[in-house]
Amino acid sequence: MKWLFALRCIYIFFGFIAVVCLLEIYRLREIFFQTTEVNLPIIDYLIDLQSNVRQQAIHFIQSKFCKKDPQVSKIDNYDLSQYKYQCPRHRYASRIIERSPLIIYIEQFLTKNEIRHLLKLTERNYEHSAIFESNGGKSFNKYRTSTSAFIKTHETPIVECIERRFAQFQGDVDVDCIEPLQVVRYTNDQQYDPHVDWLTHPDTLKNGGQRVTTYFTYLQVNCSMGETEFVAIKFNKSLHERFCDILICDEESTTRGLRFRPLPGNTIFWYNMNEYAEPDALTIHAGRPPGKDGVKIGLNFQQEPENADSPPLGLSLSLYSIKGIEMKMNSDQFDQYIPEPSSSSTQASISPALSPKENYTREKFQRHLKFDKTQNVILDNSNSKNPAVCWCSFGFPAVLDTNGVPKKIPNFVSCKKCFTIYFYVLRVWLWMGVRYRSRMLLL
Template identity: 35%
Template sequence: MFNQMRTDYEVQCPVQKYQTHIFSTDPLMIYIEDYLSYEETRYLLHLADPLFIQSPVSKGYRLNEYDLSIRSSKSAVLPNDPIVACIEKRTMDFQGYQSVNRLEDLQVVKYGISDQFRPHFDWFGGMENPRVSTIFAYLECDDCVGGSTQFPHYRGAFPANWCKFINCEDNEDNRAAGGVGFKPIRGNAVFWRNLYENGTGHPGVWHAGMPVHQGRKFGLNIFTRMQNAYVGDDTSSSVEDSSA
């Protein structure tokens, strides 16, 4: 099945019919239904399976640090591949048909029981080539409890229709972090813009991967840089210093 899928995608990227919903304009946050097909989520999990290593964090400019009290997930950087290439093209078409050269390598992340990524930014001050935007897509969390993508600083109101995508009930994630939490629904994704127009970081995109209480969660990190992305540069997420 996967061999034929690779062949098909190499010939032509399929049209993925997704729906977008603007959740916030400041910061810009867009929820995307069906960003990935079911077959794509299965394929990415298959591709990532032998590649997982401990997820790093960065503290200031110290890259590839490891601190399980901050981030306890596993990560897999995906290799060049026809399906990956089509998802990269979809991502940059979504953002105004920009060059795929601005993308970092796509990363699958795996969260088991109690795994989490405490509140952090995907940017930090002084990055020479900052991440202008993030897409976090959900690959699998069919039987899991917890694991929402939480934005603790969000204080706005939203219609009840959003409750199919957002934790509206008084649950552990909302009590622990506050703000708003997006449910990990397979194939769906959350897009947010990390920077203001002047290039400075937006404090409203402070976010966390909340602990998984049951099952496993798999997600896909997609980071877009201001300029072409380069291998080996400042690619890890930053953790806000407690003195900031």
């Protein structure tokens, strides 16, 4: 009978295991259906999954290759839990307000929790806001009377997620090509007179490059004033009236520029450069005062070119916009632009001179610029009287004649480090008079 008893024990044992398994399967099923059934359509689920995988890959790569600042500030009064391991998925809505300059309005770009965190992080660090002078120096004056505080790049997991969101909006640009976030605070009659965000002095440009785009986000406002006004873009009833929920539309509107209401969490995004890589004077804007007992706090975020050696964002766009010309001018026709060798030349050439009739393709010319500097050089233009910003990275491709005198190839510029040759067009800048004009021309 002993074996019968053993058999019963085995039955009971396996029966017990089976019950436990069934209970476990039932529990897992509940968890599974919670994530798929509760208002999360399958497509959202897949997007989540994909962004999680990508986020984990980024974290893995960073942990392997990047030196990360281990000092993560300890700030309470905000919920860090969602940000600890990955950035939470965040939805926002955007609307195009202007096409030229491109201005996009992004609603609820930052959450209340993120705003609280940024305010807490900076509450004790405000100093008088500075402005960049045209000579590259900083100054403090009545044009900008607000106070501001900077946040270190990637200072906290929340800051890093905010930076990533800004970078992702522009197509995952390099998150390290940004200036540190700057929180600006206005009270009463404090304001920022009309100004542009792009930089003019070569020294400030060398630090990180031109400010290609700006995001201005409202963090905290207790007033209906304190708007951001694009003074050179006139309010056009037929175009702008549909945006009266975010723009100020009143009897003054038609005589004023576009005035954005300060609405917390919302962002104005714009391009500081036009498609010809020139700073866009139409982006001139002002931060208006919040008025008596008013407080307005905003966040500045500026993105710079990803690689100082590559053409500024605008220049590659200009290549695109003059594609028609580019197409007509195929590589074989490039030689037509190469100047004739000097006819006064009597000296024997040190190196074989470039014959204009030689079938010189652009690619061949680029190779010469790179590897054989005896025939072709890039002429520097950054020391000219009023250099435009792009001359830090670009010069004129030139052919050395038999006397070794460089002859410019008209209508082309070449990247000083990458040697790529671009066709460019000369545009005369006629906005707001001479002061801006001389600085902005490509030539």
